Amino acid sequence: MWRRVTSVxxxxxxxxxxxxxxxxxxxxxxxxxxxIPRKEKTxxxxxxxxxxxxVLGGPGSGKGTQCMKIVENFGFTxxxxxxxxxxxxASNSAxxxxxxxxxxxxxxxxSELTIKLIQxxxxxxxxxxxxxxxxxxxxxxxxxxxxxxxxxxxxVLFFDCPxxxxxxxxxxxxxxxxxxxxxxxxxxxxxxxxxNLPVVNHYxxxxxxxxxxxxxxxxxxxxxxxPVFSSFHFEVRV
Ligand SMILES: Nc1ncnc2c1ncn2[C@@H]1O[C@H](COP(=O)(O)OP(=O)(O)O)[C@@H](O)[C@H]1O
Ligand SMILES: Nc1ccn([C@@H]2O[C@H](COP(=O)(O)OP(=O)(O)O)[C@@H](O)[C@H]2O)c(=O)n1
Ligand SMILES: [Mg+2]
Numbered sequence: 001m002w003r004r005v006t007s008v009x010x011x012x013x014x015x016x017x018x019x020x021x022x023x024x025x026x027x028x029x030x031x032x033x034x035x036i037p038r039k040e041k042t043x044x045x046x047x048x049x050x051x052x053x054x055v056l057g058g059p060g061s062g063k064g065t066q067c068m069k070i071v072e073n074f075g076f077t078x079x080x081x082x083x084x085x086x087x088x089x090a091s092n093s094a095x096x097x098x099x100x101x102x103x104x105x106x107x108x109x110x111s112e113l114t115i116k117l118i119q120x121x122x123x124x125x126x127x128x129x130x131x132x133x134x135x136x137x138x139x140x141x142x143x144x145x146x147x148x149x150x151x152x153x154x155x156v157l158f159f160d161c162p163x164x165x166x167x168x169x170x171x172x173x174x175x176x177x178x179x180x181x182x183x184x185x186x187x188x189x190x191x192x193x194x195x196n197l198p199v200v201n202h203y204x205x206x207x208x209x210x211x212x213x214x215x216x217x218x219x220x221x222x223x224x225x226x227p228v229f230s231s232f233h234f235e236v237r238v
Pocket of ligand 1: 057058059060061062063064065066169170172173174214215216217218221
């Protein structure tokens with residue numbers, strides 16, 4: 001049997017929180033020791049300071065592709081917000097229809113719902129290095145994350161790519177996604193400019209933004225990404 005504990009500031013984020021000192025810090029699960037053997041805490045639960053990277057960029061800018069390379073080279077856990085939402089649709093959850101309709105319209109799913117999915121994955125993970133891809137997509141996403149986690153990201157990557165290139169890539173993506181069609185892409189690009197660019201500017205002003213030129217081959221782009229992480233002296237996989 002599991003219970004939710006509401007305040008575990010000693011476990012996570014405490015020293016990084018410059019946002020809201022009284023924020024409800026990250027929640028985790030603890031077992032009742034008498035009922036089942038105490039479960040080994042995951043690395044994430046043990047780690048006092050998870051390393052969080054937000055990966056931003058318009059639709060088709062190459063976020064997912066570059067995340068795969070960062071995972072390969074630096075052992076991050078990749079959490080794609082869009083993928084978690086699509087999984088929620090596929091699982092026929094109570095929110096599935098609402099999420100599907102929101103994605104079809106290229107709009108943003110309510111922040112608390114997306115954060116809940118991200119939080120769950122982080123709790124289950126045995127890692128402490130996370131790439132949170134496609135999040136935050138709006139100032140509301142960002143503020144809700146900071147409120148709930150009581151922390152800010154360590155790194156924010158932004159893949160800067162011209163619209164015509166993004167449209168071309170999305171239309172060729174061939175993953176059977178309901179939002180990879182020209183009508184939805186146009187809506188997503190408008191939402192990106194109106195809601196996501198303010199987030200990019202926020203992190204630019206905070207000095208946390210690494211702007212990457214998203215045009216070129218996958219390897220050319222990754223050449224700009226790699227030094228961001230090697231500067232933190234993570235172990236590089238060969
Ligand atoms: N540098 C690149 N040049 C050409 N195509 C790319 C490049 N990076 C990714 N792609 C392709 O473009 C599409 C969108 O990339 P993806 O990583 O899914 O972007 P995002 O997650 O930002 O929407 C995919 O089909 C991917 O294979
Ligand atoms: N933080 C997020 C991320 C995605 N989404 C929704 O999920 C869709 C697909 O997101 P995605 O990150 O998989 O899309 P790409 O940028 O990879 O093309 C978005 O257009 C939104 O409708 C959201 O509502 N909130
Ligand atoms: Mg993606």
